[in-house]
Amino acid sequence: MTRKKVKLAYITNDSARKATFKKRKKGLMKKVSELSTLCGIEACAIICSPYDTQPEVWPSPLGVQRVLSQFQRLPEMEQCKKMVNQESFLRQRITKANEHLKKQRKDNREKEVTHAMFQCLTGKSLQNLNLMDLNDLGWMVDRNLKEINKRSDSLKNVTNSQMAAGPSGEHPSQRAEVPVFEVNNDNMQRQQWFMDLLTPQEPLGFGGSDEMMLPFVDNNQNPPWSNTFFP
Amino acid sequence: MARKSRGRQKVEMVKMSKESNLQVTFSKRRSGLFKKASELSTLCGAEIAIIVFSPGNRVFSFGHPGVETVIDRYFTRNPPQNSGTMQLIEAHRNATVRELNMQLTQVVNQFEIEKKRGEELSQMRKAQSQCWWEAPVEELTLPQIEQLKVSLEGLKMNVTKQAQKLLIENPGPPQFFASSSSGGIFPYDRKVGGFNPNMVLPQYDYNNPGYRRGFF
Numbered sequence: 001m002t003r004k005k006v007k008l009a010y011i012t013n014d015s016a017r018k019a020t021f022k023k024r025k026k027g028l029m030k031k032v033s034e035l036s037t038l039c040g041i042e043a044c045a046i047i048c049s050p051y052d053t054q055p056e057v058w059p060s061p062l063g064v065q066r067v068l069s070q071f072q073r074l075p076e077m078e079q080c081k082k083m084v085n086q087e088s089f090l091r092q093r094i095t096k097a098n099e100h101l102k103k104q105r106k107d108n109r110e111k112e113v114t115h116a117m118f119q120c121l122t123g124k125s126l127q128n129l130n131l132m133d134l135n136d137l138g139w140m141v142d143r144n145l146k147e148i149n150k151r152s153d154s155l156k157n158v159t160n161s162q163m164a165a166g167p168s169g170e171h172p173s174q175r176a177e178v179p180v181f182e183v184n185n186d187n188m189q190r191q192q193w194f195m196d197l198l199t200p201q202e203p204l205g206f207g208g209s210d211e212m213m214l215p216f217v218d219n220n221q222n223p224p225w226s227n228t229f230f231p
Numbered sequence: 232m233a234r235k236s237r238g239r240q241k242v243e244m245v246k247m248s249k250e251s252n253l254q255v256t257f258s259k260r261r262s263g264l265f266k267k268a269s270e271l272s273t274l275c276g277a278e279i280a281i282i283v284f285s286p287g288n289r290v291f292s293f294g295h296p297g298v299e300t301v302i303d304r305y306f307t308r309n310p311p312q313n314s315g316t317m318q319l320i321e322a323h324r325n326a327t328v329r330e331l332n333m334q335l336t337q338v339v340n341q342f343e344i345e346k347k348r349g350e351e352l353s354q355m356r357k358a359q360s361q362c363w364w365e366a367p368v369e370e371l372t373l374p375q376i377e378q379l380k381v382s383l384e385g386l387k388m389n390v391t392k393q394a395q396k397l398l399i400e401n402p403g404p405p406q407f408f409a410s411s412s413s414g415g416i417f418p419y420d421r422k423v424g425g426f427n428p429n430m431v432l433p434q435y436d437y438n439n440p441g442y443r444r445g446f447f
Contacts, residue, residue, distance in 0.1 A: 067284075156373070
């Protein structure tokens with residue numbers, strides 16, 4: 001079995017073409033046979049070439065006759081409904097291939113934007129994004145917000161119905177590395193941060209460690225963007 | 232990911248027992264069979280006809296140059312007509328098929344490239360997501376969720392601000408939203424489903440790894 005990619009075009013080299021024909025014809029017959037056996041269905045194949053005086057058939061001349069009569073007994077419309085030739089078959093394949101391509105591009109874009117969102121959450125600048133990037137980013141943020149709100153609502157319902165003993169939220173389950181945050185709802189301070197963000201600044205490094213803080217949140221009164229967080 | 236298909240495993244050559252599997256197998260193998268037949272005709276110029284009855288008794292057929300033509304030739308043993316008109320028709324048909332094959336090859340190649348990029352992107356994410364806020368929402372505690380919410384809302388505001396800034400700097404019809412906008416640009420058109428891969432396609436430059444103007 002070759003691992004080389006075969007170009008989908010008529011093979012001009014005579015001996016190569018003959019060799020390919022022999023191999024592939026054999027393979028094709030095998031595939032028809034397998035299909036017929038595995039699925040218990042009737043089928044036939046006819047292959048004509050300049051290399052054989054007689055056309056080669058599967059399963060046998062008698063078998064071919066049988067299937068052909070069965071075929072021709074059908075109303076014309078039924079015969080034609082799923083009939084294809086090279087042209088129509090290739091068009092179908094192109095359509096399907098385009099669909100796969102489109103889906104893959106969409107998935108890739110989604111991955112890209114998610115990645116960007118997390119980078120922006122930890123301080124990377126929005127400066128280099130064009131309108132379309134911003135649009136996609138905003139959409140992604142919104143989608144995440146929706147999920148989060150849903151989750152937070154369901155969690156709140158659970159804690160409400162369970163009437164959890166003790167105050168909730170004061171000491172969140174801690175992972176050793178993550179310090180306790182305090183959410184500061186001071187609007188003045190928040191605006192300050194946005195102003196900082198909107199002035200052009202160097203894109204900030206992305207450390208990737210658990211000690212990093214999320215921006216927009218008051219981290220024990222430390223100013224955001226200070227070098228302590230982004231060494 | 233659990234293995235879904237039998238892939239490179241040996242399959243016993245007897246009629247399949249499970250009806251549902253049989254249907255799927257028929258569908259896939261029939262498609263593959265036609266693909267092989269198509270390749271054989273293209274590569275070697277062979278004339279082929281294949282007729283297949285489905286488990287549900289529908290009939291599928293593939294023929295090059297055409298099912299009927301090949302059947303006729305088989306029965307009547309007529310040598311192919313070599314009139315000038317026939318040759319012209321055949322030449323034209325072959326040219327079309329050649330083009331279609333090239334088109335198909337192109338699309339498949341593009342797909343391979345995108346698929347590779349997808350795998351790279353997944354690798355990148357795996358290597359970098361050590362931060363708690365990147366974990367799936369279900370794994371987060373309520374306080375963490377509250378934090379994340381605040382941050383996301385802040386980010387959203389910034390994105391909006393930045394977009395407005397860009398719009399002010401570059402007035403004029405924004406081409407990228409032409410196909411989707413329902414009148415306003417912000418709030419962005421959610422009906423489109425967020426992503427519009429179609430918008431960028433003509434500008435993709437696959438030779439340039441940083442092919443976007445953005446920072447991705």
